[in-house]
Amino acid sequence: MPLNVHIIGAGSYLPERVLTNHDIESMLDTTDEWIVARTGISQRHIVGKDQHTSDLAVWAARHALDDAGLKITDIDVILVATTTPDMIFPSTASIVQYKLGGEGFPTWDIQAVCSGFVYALAQMDGMMRAGMFRRALVIGAESMSRILDWNDRSTCVLFGDGAGAVVLEAREEEGGIIGSVIHSDGAHRHLLMAHHPHPGASPADDPLDFHVDSAGVAAVEMRGNEVFRMAVGKLGELVEEITGKHGIEQSEIDWLVPHQANFRIIQATAKKLKMPMDRVALTVSKHANTSAASVPLALDDLYREGKLKTGDLLLFEAFGAGFVWGANLVRWSRAC
Ligand code: COA
Secondary structure (H helix, E strand, C coil): CCCEEEEEEEEEECCCEEEEHHHHHCCCCCCHHHHHHHHCCCEEEECCCCCCHHHHHHHHHHHHHHHHCCCHHHCCEEEEECCCCCCCCCCHHHHHHHHHCCCCCCEEEECCHHHHHHHHHHHHHHHHHCCCCCEEEEEEEEEHHHHCCCCCHHHHCCECEEEEEEEEEEECCCCEEEEEEEEECHHHHHHEECCCCCCCCCCCCCHHHCCHHHHCCCCCEECHHHHHHHHHHHHHHHHHHHHHHCCCCHHHCCEEEECCCCHHHHHHHHHHCCCCHHHECCCHHHHCECHHHHHHHHHHHHHHCCCCCCCCEEEEEEEECCCEEEEEEEECCCCC
């Protein structure tokens, strides 16, 4: 019997500190009105001193394991999608394995920036269908605040920190991840980037103290307008591609779970799908753009609110630097 890869648990974690637009008004020449009107963002969570990306990932993983009724010893592999690893090496996934008390099984990170979680699900789906692993922890985790220039109002207002996780299980029953499409085009790499060394601020520091001059490194740089146009265009093509590939009518999709970069980008994709906004997972106003963590955070938010029913058809989509973009179609296997 062919195997299908099901989401059997979900969880997330946000650092305690909340930075509102009004807080940023006192740091920079910006306003709550400007940020809300252009992006839909009202606040973001920010890691504290001594808080690492792996710490966020560990809490999200614990919540997802609890939700699945499993322990770390039941897991065969950990994949962490992150663009803000604790250090260049070892991988954040190895550190997460250690902090969760696991050992022996394989772990690695995947770097596809804001599309990292969608890429990770696509990769793990293929490997698990082929019989390599039975149960996996797939985590998206970021401390974006550590690679921002907190003097640059055009970028620092856009991002936040957090983590989301799912537990996957390969089973013979129908459902789960139906399929994925992933793409990349490095010709646009200069439109959105962060230079080495990485990460920009040491986890021992408070990220809000970090800016380009003091750290001597370049932080996130972006040509926002061009990124915006490309994101809307590519995400529109993507929804056509994934539904066409799997013979699904767009009207069959119950929930859109998009990357949470900007409310207007999400709205454009929902419009393309003719989906009302009350069928769209929306966390951008409270989480901002948490890069690889944003799709699993939005998924967990929807799940915790009790909105997902067993058998619902979900579309995950994301777009990020590179550019890289991708989507997964998922039949929800969990009960409410
Ligand atoms: N507060 C107040 N003014 C700001 C500001 C802020 N936080 N950031 C930028 N501005 C100013 C600019 O300096 C510019 O001023 P000028 O006209 O005097 O030069 C003006 O606002 C317009 O800037 P512009 O970049 O054209 O605005 P925009 O409408 O494109 O909105 C973004 C900017 C970043 C919100 C928007 O381009 C965007 O969301 N892009 C996509 C970003 C994204 O999703 N990235 C991640 C993809 S994974």
